[in-house]
Amino acid sequence: MHPVILMILFGLTVEQTTSLCxxxxxxxxxxxxxCAYCLAINTTICAGYCMTRDSNGKKLLLQSALSQNVCMYKxxxxxxxxxxxCSxxxxxxYSYPVAVSCKCGKCNTDYSDCVQEAIKANYCTKPQKPSNM
Structure with a gap:
């Protein structure tokens, strides 16, 4: 097979297996x-794209086989x-999570919100103080 065709096939394969999570x-x-103030805290969260595939045989598969990969904390x-x-x-x-590393995996509804909803406003209703973190 021609080397250029091999490079294209390799590139397509790598693109399909990598994620941007x-x-x-x-x-x-x-x-x-x-409390009198609101804090603006700089942190890291897991976000990005995970490779998923939608099955054509949904009615033939178990419900557990239908869950798709999501970007989550590793x-x-x-x-x-x-x-x-504060009085x-x-x-x-206030304690909050900071993502150190992320992975693509099946969403567990026991501890994660697996539904992507419209982004709600993230703002303060009180005077803002930046966090020293």
Whole structure:
């Protein structure tokens, strides 16, 4: 077979097997009713494309065989910040996950939201303070 044709076939194969699922920067806004401020926290989340295939024989397969791959956490750590301006009877701490690495895998509804919905506004209703993280 001609080397150029082999290179094209190899490129198509690699494209089909690779994914673009990786940690990406994301800002979350955190506030509590009992606190005077909102924090803008820089973190990383897992996002991107995972290779999936839709089966034509859906009625013949088990439900578990129909789940598609999603981009999810492989390794993560939790960090904690203190929300400023909280009243004395309020716990001022907020813990959030930080993606270290990501993977494509089947979505587990026991601990993940597997439905992609419209992006909701991520904003503060109180004065904003940037996190020192």
């Amino acid at each position: 990786a940690p990406m920067e994301y800002i979350i806004h955190v506030e509590k009713r009992e 390794d993560l750590v939790y960090q904690t910040v203190q929300i400023p301006g 004395s009877h309020t716990v001022p701490f």
